[in-house]
Amino acid sequence: MTPSRRAAAPAAAATLLLALAACTSTSDAAEAPASQWSDLADSAACADLREAHPDLVGTTQTNAINPHTPGYEVIDPENPDRFMGFDIDLGEAIGACLGFDVDYVAVGFSELIPTVASGQADWIVSNLYATQERAAGGVDFISYSKVFDGVLVAKGNPEGITGIDTSLCGLTVALNKGYVEVPLVEAVAPDCTAAGLAAPEVALFDSSADCVQAILAGRADAYMNDINTVNRFIAEHPDDLDSAETVMLDYEIGIGVLQGEHEFRDAVQAALTVVQDTGLQTELAEKWELDANAVAEPTVLSVG
Template sequence: MLNRLLRPAALLASAGAITVLATACGGGSPAASGDAPAYPALASSATCSQLRTQNPDLAGKTLTNAINPHTPGYESISVSDPTKYEGFDIDLGEAIGECLGFKVNYLPVAFDALLPTLQSGQADFIISDIYATEERAASADFITYSKVNDGVLVAAGNPKQLTGIDDSLCGTTTALNKGFVEVPLVEAQSAKCLAAGRPPAQTALFDNNADCVQAILSGRADSYINDVNTVARFVKDQPDKLARATAVTLPYSIGIAVPQGQLPIRNAFTAALTEIQNSGLQTQLSQKWALDESAIEAPSLITAS
């Protein structure tokens, strides 16, 4: 599903209620009220019908998803229509909205601003290929839906012969998004390099994936580490210039972030996500967006408590 690229103009809040956002452009939410659902079988399922009845504070509202729209396959600006977003995470959020009865609006921010945006109340949830870690759970509650498998993107031919987050990174520069979980992993490897009398493993930090990849293409970085499907997509787009060196298994899951302690929205999203998985829709969306190495995980919670 493609969605209009809209920014919220005002935050409407009431005590004990889930925040909803109005849009700056006349016409309201990305999908006009009354539009036929993109996933009619899901929307009309007994489970989703019951969830809408149980969650009247969500039905008919517009919620904002904070995204970093620079990850092709997950969330990015449509090449064919730059006024729209597209990708697995966009479709997943829309499917949850259809199950629970709300529309989705989008707020694009830098990756390291995702959680602060949610905490400030400018967004109601985050579905943006964000890894659910205990450290991040200090800022939000997470509902997991997929296992993490990273890939290492390098220049074609892998000139530095990189083999993962290991000694091969000594003396090289890794491009990473600010706030990525891989940043401290590379920094820890750098300490090991120095302890062994070798040059450090350096990082170059950027606001989005596209800038990380450009750093490799321009020779300012030797590698970039991220979700393996994201890496594969960049290689597919420029096979003469880029390659995947290896895959790295990390002990994390990808999750949906919701405000801490707001049990109604957390429970509703968990139930809707469970129905989406049970219906086979998450698998269909993964196939649609060529996320060939996705590993669906039954929803579980990662919270600070």
């Protein structure tokens, strides 16, 4: 595991990198900084991308993340000033390919898109499902993974939950603010009413960890998220939690960039394609115990 620094880390390294970039000739702009991703960065494909996007070389791009999703992005338990996970590695690999550094700003899940839209961060690599509604908030998405949702429940699934369906009637579902599952759960209400049952109650929280704690405390009956995330929480609490069902949603996980920043967006898409073509994304998925078969072709979703 190679955790990464927060935005609050000392600025000396970033300052040095910028100073070196300022002294770099145009012909040297294609040279990549040394890093754990040196094999990727030294590839001809990445060198070509740095030549094509010299304005990114030597810069620092701030990633807005919600660091509470095991496997994807969490705070390093051994160092609270660092992050670790699949998305952290993926973002830094893309940065190494394009010649830029990455720092971080941690925000609530519902604040990810507003943080980029307001200029407080440059991109989002944080297990964020790409949807038209979210893109309308001011970002373009570059997809990188398919979505398979799991339904987390108490051990033994005492309520008999079978998915995002009428088995949720009368129950409390814990979800992150801004989750795509919120309207999906709310849409079950008419069917519950037609059956003479109470609609599901949605309890909103700021992080996945809070949702899980609600189930552990008996304040919620279910929680939905990426199946890899659900399985991670079960592994952490094997005596208390179970998976009720896996649901394939019609979404993909995407990297969010500010609308209008087409050069940055297109550069990230091209670098992501290199990462996938080299097999690195699959390797990272295996490293972080995620579904290595969920790789999605890097396509752009934009409403701008």
